[in-house]
Amino acid sequence: MWLKNKAAIITGGARGLGRSFALRLAEEGANIIIADTVAQADNQPDPEIEKFGVHSLIIKTDVSKRDQVQNLIDTAIREFKKIDILVNNAGINMDAMLHKMTIEQWDKVLAINLTGVFNCMQAACMVMRQQQSGRIINIASASWQGNIGQANYSASKAGIIGLTKTAAKELARKNITVNAICPGFIDTEMTRQIPEKIREIMISKIPMGRVGNARDVANLVAFLASDDASYITGEIINVGGGFTL
Secondary structure: OOOOOOEEEEEOOOOHHHHHHHHHHHHOOOEEEEEEOOOOOOOEOOHHHHOOOOOEEEEEOOOOOHHHHHHHHHHHHHHHOOOOEEEEOOOOOOOEOOOOOOHHHHHHHHHHHHHHHHHHHHHHHHHHHHHOOEEEEEEOOHHHHOOOOEHHHHHHHHHHHHHHHHHHHHHHHHOEEEEEEEEOOEOOHHHHOOOHHHHHHHHHOOOOOOOEOHHHHHHHHHHHHOHHHOOOOOOEEEEOOOOOO
8 A cells, every 4th residue: 555554635625536536545545634615524534535444534624714724734733643645636716708707706716726725835844844754746737728718727727836846846855745737628527517519629639539537637646645756746747638738
């Protein structure tokens, strides 16, 4: 098991891609803390995750709120005495064309998708620096290169790329790796809502000719969290069947 007895925090881990990350890391033996605003419980174990024989805890957290993030980190230390892995997955989208986007749509997406990642990284790296070890994995998106109707979302994901590379340089000497994953067109609740005609157009642009699944991304998260990836840092890795080609 790659991650036996490791302690992992997954933001946005109650559903979607984040849920698949939590289950995949638990499968590899990691103890899991799920941080999410939509969690059905608070300060309670997650029965589905504990089926893997690991410990878990759900903590309601809005990553854009620094006091809630600090509570998340403090709770992780109290429960597991360490933080080995941080997966920054929490994010939202509020799409609109540039000329129609409201300042509220801009601010909300940047607050959660980018400032939220900064908040979690800053708080967690304080612990990881003392430990002289850690894995930080940021979930960006292929949309960081620009996407019609997603000025706020694309800007937030591009910001994650710069934040990842800067943190990787700063933290490397403390044996902390920082990498980002850019999922392409993955089968999730969000992508299932896309009209069929648009889905067909998007799939036609994927060299592998199919939509990816959550496990395709989760497998990479598990690898980057493991000791096998100890010499990989500052990388931006696409998981999209060649979509960005």
